[in-house]
Amino acid sequence: xxxxxxxxxxxxxxxxxxxxxxxxxxxxxxxxxxxxxxxxxxxxxxxxxxxxxxxxxxxxxxxxxxxxxxxxxxxxxxxxxxxxxxxxxxxxxxxxxxxxxxxxxxxxxxxxxxxxxxxxxxxxxxxxxxxxxxxxxxxxxxxxxxxxxxxxxxxxxxxxxxxxxxxxxxxxxxxxxxxxxx
Amino acid sequence: xxxxxxxxxxxxxxxxxxxxxxxxxxxxxxxxxxxxxxxxxxxxxxxxxxxxxxxxxxxxxxxxxxxxxxxxxxxxxxxxxxxxxxxxxxxxxxxxxxxxxxxxxxxxxxxxxxxxxxxxxxxxxxxxxxxxxxxxxxxxxxxxxxxxxxxxxxxxxxxxxxxxxxxxxxxxxxxxxxxxxxxxxxxxxxxxxxxxxxxxxxxxxxxxxxxxxxxxxxxxxxxxxxxxxxxxxxxxxxxxxxxxxxxxxxxxxxxxxxxxxxxxxxxxxxxxxxxxxxxxxxxxxxxxxxxxxxxxxxxxxxxxxxxxxxxxxxxxxxxxxxxxxxxxxxxxxxxxxxxxxxxxxxxxxxxxxxxxxxxxxxxxxxxxxxxxxxxxxxxxxxxxxxxxxxxxxxxxxxxxxxxxxxxxxxxxxxxxxxxxxxxxxxxxxxxxxxxxxxx
Ligand code: SF4
Numbered sequence: 001x002x003x004x005x006x007x008x009x010x011x012x013x014x015x016x017x018x019x020x021x022x023x024x025x026x027x028x029x030x031x032x033x034x035x036x037x038x039x040x041x042x043x044x045x046x047x048x049x050x051x052x053x054x055x056x057x058x059x060x061x062x063x064x065x066x067x068x069x070x071x072x073x074x075x076x077x078x079x080x081x082x083x084x085x086x087x088x089x090x091x092x093x094x095x096x097x098x099x100x101x102x103x104x105x106x107x108x109x110x111x112x113x114x115x116x117x118x119x120x121x122x123x124x125x126x127x128x129x130x131x132x133x134x135x136x137x138x139x140x141x142x143x144x145x146x147x148x149x150x151x152x153x154x155x156x157x158x159x160x161x162x163x164x165x166x167x168x169x170x171x172x173x174x175x176x177x178x179x180x181x182x
Numbered sequence: 183x184x185x186x187x188x189x190x191x192x193x194x195x196x197x198x199x200x201x202x203x204x205x206x207x208x209x210x211x212x213x214x215x216x217x218x219x220x221x222x223x224x225x226x227x228x229x230x231x232x233x234x235x236x237x238x239x240x241x242x243x244x245x246x247x248x249x250x251x252x253x254x255x256x257x258x259x260x261x262x263x264x265x266x267x268x269x270x271x272x273x274x275x276x277x278x279x280x281x282x283x284x285x286x287x288x289x290x291x292x293x294x295x296x297x298x299x300x301x302x303x304x305x306x307x308x309x310x311x312x313x314x315x316x317x318x319x320x321x322x323x324x325x326x327x328x329x330x331x332x333x334x335x336x337x338x339x340x341x342x343x344x345x346x347x348x349x350x351x352x353x354x355x356x357x358x359x360x361x362x363x364x365x366x367x368x369x370x371x372x373x374x375x376x377x378x379x380x381x382x383x384x385x386x387x388x389x390x391x392x393x394x395x396x397x398x399x400x401x402x403x404x405x406x407x408x409x410x411x412x413x414x415x416x417x418x419x420x421x422x423x424x425x426x427x428x429x430x431x432x433x434x435x436x437x438x439x440x441x442x443x444x445x446x447x448x449x450x451x452x453x454x455x456x457x458x459x460x461x462x463x464x465x466x467x468x469x470x471x472x473x474x475x476x477x478x479x480x481x482x483x484x485x486x487x488x489x490x491x492x493x494x495x496x497x498x499x500x501x502x503x504x505x506x507x508x509x510x511x512x513x514x515x516x517x518x519x520x521x522x523x524x525x526x527x528x529x530x531x532x533x534x535x536x537x538x539x540x541x542x543x544x545x546x547x548x549x550x551x552x553x554x555x556x557x558x559x560x561x562x563x564x565x566x567x568x569x570x571x572x573x574x575x576x577x578x579x580x581x582x583x584x585x586x587x588x589x590x591x592x593x594x595x596x597x598x599x600x601x602x603x604x605x606x607x608x609x610x611x612x613x614x615x616x617x618x619x620x621x
Contacts, residue, residue, distance in 0.1 A: 015382060015471060017586040024562040024589075027219045028251060028258035030265075031335065032226025047588045073383035076416060077586060078562075079318040081223065081334035102387050102418055103318060103332055110336035158206070168336050169231045178344065 003137035005093045005115075007066040009144075010055055011127045012048065014071035018078040018104065020047035022086040031085040040082055041089025053129060055090070062091040067135065069127045070097035074116075075104025081111060088113025094135055096142055096153065098122055109159040112167030117142070118154040184446025186354035187421050188389040191329040191443055195312045203353035203452075211243070212311035212328075214341045217297050218248040220316035220334075222265040227339035238273050239345035245277040245306055246270055247297035250558045253284060256565040277306070287525065287555040295524035295556030298322035298494040302406065303526050305436025309424040310443045314341050319494050319583065321417065324409035325402060326432060327424030327442055332413065352418045353452040354389040355380075359396035361460040366617045368504060369404035370496065370581065370601035372396075373411045374465040375457065378475025385417035388452060391445065392422050396459050402431040403500040410495045411583050414472040464617055466579070467599040470587045478604055478616040487576035489514070489609040490590070491602060492521030492554075493561040496581020499530040501602040505581075506541045508606035508620045509548040515612030518550040519570040521559040528556050550609075563591040572597075579608045 026043045029036040038061050045055035045068075056063045068087070074097035075083055084107045087095070094115040095108075108116040117135060119142060127133070131146035135153070137160075142151040156163075165171040172178045185193060189201050196207040216224050228236065238244050246266050251259035263281070270278035279300060281293035294300035298319050301307050309327035313320060316338045323330035333347070341347050357376055377384070390412045397405065405422050412420025422428075424442045432440065464478040491497065491505050502522070522528040531542045531553055542553065560570035561582045568591075572578060575594030582590070585597035600608070603617035610620070 015586075017584075017589075019563070019584075019586050019589050024564050025566070028256060028262055028565070030222040030226055030262065032223050032230060047593065049587060049593060073386070073416065076382055077318065077584060079316060079320075079332035079334055080220065081336060084334075099383060099386065101383070101416055103334065106337065107334035110334055110340075168340060169227075172340070 004134050005066060006134040007132065008064060008130050009067045009069045009127055009133045010063070010065035011069045011124050011129045012052060013124055015073045015076055016070055017076045018080050018083040021045055021075065021083040022080065023047040027080060027082055029082070031082055037085065037089050040086040041091070044086040044090035044092070066091060066093045067133055068092055068095045069124050070095060071122065071124050072098045074100050076101035079103045081107045084108045084111055084113045096123070096135065109162045110168040112163045112165065112170065115156060115163055117156065119151055120154065121151070123151050183450060184448035186389065186449040186451060187327065187391055187423055187443060187445040188329055188354050188419060189351060190445065191310060191312060192349065192351055194443065201351045203351050205351045206348055207351060208346050209312055209349045210346050211314050211341050213243050213245060213306060213313045214338060215245045215247060215297055215301060215313065215315035215320065216338055217250055217317060218262050218266060219250045220338065221246060222262045223335040224316055224338040224342065225265060225269050227336050228342045231339060232343040236343060238342050241274045242276045244275055244342060245301065246275055247279050247294060247300050248281055249295055249297045249300070250562070251564055252281060252557045253555050253569065254565045254567055259565060293525060295522070296494045296497065296558055298410065299498055299523040299527070303435065303524060305432065305438065308432055308436070308438060308440035309428055310441045314338065314347060318413045319410055321412040321420045322406050322410040322494055324412065324419050324421035325405035326428055327422060329419055329421065331419045350387070352387055352389045354391050355385055356391045356393070356451040356454040358394040358454065358456045359459050360394050360456060361396060361458045363396055363399070363459050366464060366603060366621050367459060367462060368601040368603055369400065369407035371462060371465045372457070372459065373408050374467055374475055374599065375462055377411065377415045377467070377473045378465065380415050382414060382471055382473045383416045385412065385415040388417055390415065390417045390420040392420060397422060398425060401500060402427060403498045406498070407495055411472070414583055464601060464604050466604065466614065467585060469585055469596040469598065472584060472599060478614060481614050482616055484614040485577065486516055486579050486608055486612060486614060488516050488578050489518045489605050490560060490570055490578055490580040490582065491605055492519065492523065492559055493582040494523055495583040496602055497521050497523035497527065499527050499534065501581060502527070502531055502541050503534060503536070504602040505606040506536055506544045508603060508617060509550070509610065510536060510539070510544045512548050512610045514549045514609040516609060518609045520545060520550055520553040521570060522553055522556045524556050528553060560590050563589060579605050579614060581605050
């Protein structure tokens with residue numbers, strides 16, 4: 001089975017920083033605690049200006065958008081791992097952005113929470129929240145099924161196996177970098 | 183081919199004679215710092231992955247600094263402090279700067295305050311070393327000629343257990359400052375200049391090496407302001423080659439030996455920009471991005487609702503001295519919040535004097551709000567009862583480092599980032615004001 005992710009997209013623009021992904025007042029939630037992990041998901045992207053609409057409906061813990069489409073420098077700002085975790089916990093499987101802030105990108109791989117795909121061009125103006133899209137992992141393609149347009153993606157490269165394994169620790173064990181747990 | 187300072191440190195820390203940008207290497211850490219916001223999560227991952235009885239790789243190399251959410255009644259924030267406390271005890275962590283009496287921070291001799299400044303003041307920042315911290319402004323310590331960068335909880339848990347981390351060697355962008363600093367300019371203006379030029383993503387995946395005669399003449403605290411905001415350009419780290427000023431500061435605070443490194447003359451840089459500081463002007467970053475630069479003159483007269491002087495960027499002793507130089511004999515027109523970064527800075531407010539008056543006396547006479555207990559406070563918004571938090575759609579001139587929507591609380595608030603001089607000048611007039619008015 002070729003690997004794909006398909007579903008409605010949520011569209012944001014450039015420089016979405018970690019305070020918009022998960023505002024500081026929710027940072028007392030500890031992501032490694034399963035109950036608080038769920039809660040973090042329910043607050044994902046709650047710091048966005050209201051014009052974007054609701055990413056997670058009030059009273060829900062999950063979003064209906066498995067894919068986020070963004071512009072440049074997604075995830076800039078703080079090093080908080082709460083950011084990719086909140087997105088992952090809310091049900092996001094992939095972000096497609098023009099570029100990422102370094103620590104956010106790294107945290108996506110370390111936690112294995114979601115795939116940070118990069119696209120070559122400025123695509124977010126060509127998407128509307130709610131459009132149905134498919135990410136094709138083998139062809140490195142993003143398809144907007146609502147408009148019928150197709151966009152090439154940069155190959156994930158060395159982080160794909162890390163995220164597939166479930167993050168840094170799982171990958172390090174799989175590849176023998178650290179010993180398996182007894 | 184020679185190496186940049188970042189490359190040299192990473193080569194040594196990975197046991198190699200040479201590294202080039204783009205290489206993935208295992209780097210040995212000299213220190214791991216974490217705080218109350220990311221510490222509990224890091225500890226959680228550490229235990230999940232290494233086992234409930236696991237031991238940290240070196241209890242003298244893990245530094246725990248509660249600083250973010252301290253003076254709050256928020257139950258979870260207090261629970262998080264308990265998690266750090268228990269972990270410190272169980273692991274025999276040597277450097278844990280605890281606070282137990284929240285009603286009076288002065289009753290806690292161990293409590294320091296904002297982690298990046300506490301690290302420096304306690305002698306944990308040393309030339310040539312590798313520092314990882316679960317906070318993006320860990321790059322602050324690059325001022326000491328070390329490689330210092332922010333990482334997430336999972337990476338930090340990995341370092342906690344193994345003492346190493348897989349890193350990609352960043353390419354280095356070089357920024358050279360020449361000329362004598364005009365009296366009305368501060369390091370904050372220089373770094374806002376750089377961020378405005380290259381943008382908030384201008385240094386993504388790269389190191390910023392900062393040097394030049396202007397930097398050589400700078401104090402350590404001003405150098406920290408420069409490296410602190412490397413992350414606001416997206417940088418992996420900021421770094422300044424160490425010199426006698428660096429060594430004097432470090433030796434005064436620690437007996438630990440260190441082995442400085444310097445960039446090679448024939449190092450290869452991604453780019454090299456040279457600034458003549460005599461041509462630069464006081465700057466602000468307008469809402470809502472640190473690269474949204476304007477000269478103060480361009481926005482002069484914009485009415486403001488408050489001024490905030492604090493954080494790891496703008497809440498050090500010298501930042502308060504600079505503000506006090508302008509506030510002396512003046513009255514502020516808007517509420518002016520003062521948040522010393524650390525307990526040491528707080529104490530300095532009551533001992534350091536200008537013309538016979540302590541800084542605290544100058545601030546009181548000017549009508550500022552009484553200095554708060556040292557912590558991150560409203561720099562990152564925080565729980566609703568946080569001191570100085572922006573709870574409404576107000577306009578603030580702040581010496582902090584970020585002004586994205588909602589950073590200091592309300593999404594509707596507007597934050598202008600500025601130097602302590604510009605912040606003080608604006609407090610006096612109640613409008614954004616060029617500090618040259620007071621020189
Ligand atoms: S003072 Fe602000 S920027 Fe510095 S560590 Fe605290 S929250 Fe972060």
